[in-house]
Structures are given as structure tokens and as C-alpha cells.
Amino acid sequence: MNRLKSPYRQFMAVTASALIGIAGALTLASPASAHHSVVKVTAECDTAAGEWVTTWTVNSYAPEGVHNYRFAKAEAISVVNGIATPFTVDGIAVSEPGIYPHPVSTPVVRKARLSGDATEASLTVKAQWDNEWNEKDDSSASIKFSESCDKVVTPPPAAANPKATVTADCDGDVAVKLENGAEATRDAAFTVTGTDGFTKTATVAAGKDTTISVPARNAAKITVTEAGRRRPSSTPSPLRPRTASRRVSRPAASR
Known part of the structure; x- marks a missing residue:
């Protein structure tokens, strides 16, 4: 009798497994989970x-x-x-x-x-x-949030306040006075260029000045630039000072 029941039990086990599989499939596809x-x-x-x-x-x-x-x-x-x-x-x-x-x-x-x-x-x-x-x-x-998000104040970029003044003497030599305003927040880096390859640089602290001499042979055109500016600070055309004319008095001819 055990032999007769064995195939029946096997059939029931397979059927139960199939039903469980179908039930699982139906659960996965239920509207609530979808x-x-x-x-x-x-x-x-x-x-x-x-x-x-x-x-x-x-x-x-x-x-x-x-x-x-x-x-x-x-x-x-x-x-x-x-x-x-x-x-x-x-x-x-x-x-x-x-x-x-x-x-x-x-x-x-x-x-x-x-x-x-x-x-x-x-x-x-x-x-x-x-x-x-x-x-x-x-x-x-x-x-x-484990910590606060704090505002970081970024200071304004450092700025220079450059100024260039050009004067010439009677011989044509030129003096370029370079200044950096007292309110500047960084040094001013100047470059002075003239003709025939003349170039000199100078760094001027806030509220300070310095002078660069340009020989007459290089002074036909002078350009002054500052590192923090896109355009030249100035392109001066130095004027030579006028020489005063003097009259010479000659002694009167004797009669």
C-alpha cells in the first residue's frame, strides 16, 4: 500500500509547490505593489x-x-x-x-x-x-545635517590705484613718476617702456611713489602699464620745457 500512495503523495507535493509559485507571482503583480x-x-x-x-x-x-x-x-x-x-x-x-x-x-x-x-x-x-x-x-x-552651513564672506579682490606723471628736462631726458594711492589694497606693479627696446619695472606700495628715468634717445614714445589692468595706465607724450630766450645788450657805439 505504501507503493500505491507514493506516486499520489509526489503528485500532491508538486501541485502544492506549483500553487505556492502561482500565489507568489500573484502577490508580486498585485495592484498595491505595482x-x-x-x-x-x-x-x-x-x-x-x-x-x-x-x-x-x-x-x-x-x-x-x-x-x-x-x-x-x-x-x-x-x-x-x-x-x-x-x-x-x-x-x-x-x-x-x-x-x-x-x-x-x-x-x-x-x-x-x-x-x-x-x-x-x-x-x-x-x-x-x-x-x-x-x-x-x-x-x-x-x-x-551634522553641522551648520555658514556663510563665507569673500573679501573683494585686492586693487591698486596707479598713477603715472611724466616730465622732461631741457635735454630731452624724461622722468616718469609712478604712484600708488594710499587707499590701494595691494602693491602696484608698473612697467615703463620706451623706444628702441627700453623697459623698466617698479613695484610701488600703497601710498608710495618712485621715479624712473628714461634717456632722451628712448623717450620718443613712453607707455606705462600696471599688472592689474588690461589697458595701459597711461601712454604719455612728454613735452620738453621751453627754453627762455634772452636778449644780449650790446654797448652803444662811440661817437
Whole structure:
């Protein structure tokens, strides 16, 4: 009799396994699991503003044939000094019933700025799809900040206040006076160039001056530039001082 029952028991075991497999397949394909949302969040510190920039991503999943959905719930909370305060994430908000603005195939990615002293933030959503299926459970994501996002004040770039004055003597030699204003925040790096390859450089501290002499043979054209400026500080054309004419008195002729 045991031999007669053995094939029957084997058949029953195979049938039971098959039923369990089918039940499992039906569970995986159930509407509740096919409709769901996934929320993710990242953050970075904007030191120029002293604010956290949070990026929220919502992915929606639904069976084939379901194309769009709406947020039936969208709640964003930040915590500052132990106090929970609602904030908005533009583009992730509850829409009117019957209006499904978000495609299932495209993630919703939006940014929100939070106070630099926020300690945590979260976003909770529930979706309703265009087949009128409502998400049963909340979908949410949260982030905690281990330190504050402080504003970093960047000092203005250092600037010089260069000035060049050119004078010439009677022999045609030229004196180029280089100055850097007292209000300058860095040294002024001057370059003086003349004709026939003449070049000299000078560094002048704030509130100081120096003079560079240019021989007459190199003074036909003089250009003064400063390292922090795109254009020449000046391209002076030195004028030679006029020599005063003197009359010579001759003795009167004797009669």
C-alpha cells in the first residue's frame, strides 16, 4: 500500500509547490505593489548664501497603461533649533482632483533652500494615478545635517590705484613718476617702456611713489602699464620745457 500512495503523495507535493509559485507571482503583480512612489534627497551647502540647497527626487511606479499621476499629499518639514517648520518644494505640491500633471515615466526633481542652521528636513508624499488608484502608505525621505552651513564672506579682490606723471628736462631726458594711492589694497606693479627696446619695472606700495628715468634717445614714445589692468595706465607724450630766450645788450657805439 505504501507503493500505491507514493506516486499520489509526489503528485500532491508538486501541485502544492506549483500553487505556492502561482500565489507568489500573484502577490508580486498585485495592484498595491505595482503602484508606489520612491522619494530621495541630497543636499549641499551654499557658502555664498549660508543656506542648504536640498534636491528632492520623486519616482512613481505604476502598471502598464497608467501614464500620469498627481500628488494627493505633499508635506515638507525642516527642523531649526528643535522647532519643526513646514516649507515648500516648488513643483511637488497637491494638485486638484482629476488633474494629473506628472508623467509616471519621468522623475520629479526639485530644489528647495533651507536655513543654514537647519538640523534636518523631510518630504512625505502620496500619489494618485490617472486610473484613480490611491497610494496606500506614505512615501518619504529625510536628511540630517551634522553641522551648520555658514556663510563665507569673500573679501573683494585686492586693487591698486596707479598713477603715472611724466616730465622732461631741457635735454630731452624724461622722468616718469609712478604712484600708488594710499587707499590701494595691494602693491602696484608698473612697467615703463620706451623706444628702441627700453623697459623698466617698479613695484610701488600703497601710498608710495618712485621715479624712473628714461634717456632722451628712448623717450620718443613712453607707455606705462600696471599688472592689474588690461589697458595701459597711461601712454604719455612728454613735452620738453621751453627754453627762455634772452636778449644780449650790446654797448652803444662811440661817437
